[in-house]
């Protein structure tokens with residue numbers, strides 16, 4: 001459901017609704033949310049979207065917004081809750097500012113919160129820079145409370161690279177050496193970004209892929225916990241939460257994005273939602289295909305990679 005009332009959004013979640021979008025400013029919702037009611041807050045905050053309501057068109061606005069909301073995020077998160085914050089870079093006059101530097105200056109200064117991982121999200125496509133290397137990564141900062149936190153590594157394991165490897169000495173010599181449940185996915189994640197021909201693309205200019213959120217939901221949200229995205233956009237976090245069976249509460253100022261979110265939720269319910277599966281490998285072109293061949297030498301890319 002979509003509602004313009006923060007109280008109605010909270011009441012809906014409390015009465016068991018699984019997907020609720022508050023069409024308004026997240027600061028209103030954050031102030032109204034009960035303490036310790038969110039298991040995972042996962043978001044990509046607005047930066048330089050150029051919209052009228054965007055307070056983060058300059059770095060000062062971006063950091064002020066974070067200073068303002070962080071105390072509320074801390075208060076609404078459960079004792080064992082987690083906070084995942086996905087950001088890119090600010091480029092102005094050829095100068096690059098990684099936005100996670102700005103975020104960490106604020107979130108990392110808290111005595112009661114700890115940075116657990118700085119995940120590098122890498123992707124193959126984007127704008128082509130002329131005077132510096134083209135940007136092909138963004139980051140997710142994962143924070144949790146200092147005392148305890150939920151982390152389900154087994155829910156996120158990926159296939160081992162050398163499944164058939166065995167111990168070659170010691171008491172377990174001859175036994176399989178790798179965990180049959182798969183390996184830790186590490187902190188560098190190669191997931192295609194949502195460009196024009198991506199199956200998840202909507203009219204939103206800066207969606208993140210559902211798979212990115214899905215891995216974080218699996219690892220960082222207890223199975224019956226609430227996932228909250230204060231800057232929901234078209235609810236990619238919400239789609240991930242729904243697929244993973246968690247309840248979702250989002251805030252989004254733009255009515256049109258709320259409507260798209262609701263459509264995506266209905267598509268989850270009817271099992272027609274368009275997503276790129278989390279375990280689908282990144283596409284590698286066939287080196288013999290016409291587009292992969294070097295038209296000048298007629299050699300295949302595969303000749304030198």
Ligand SMILES: C[S@@+](CC[C@H](N)C(=O)[O-])C[C@H]1O[C@@H](n2cnc3c(N)ncnc32)[C@H](O)[C@@H]1O
Nearest residue numbers: 025026046207208231233234235236251252253
């Ligand atoms: C980077 S986008 C999030 C995209 C989202 N991760 C997705 O995949 O759809 C940030 C969103 O925050 C929204 N926004 C900006 N300021 C807001 C505020 N104060 N409260 C709620 N939403 C806000 C913008 O409209 C924008 O859609």
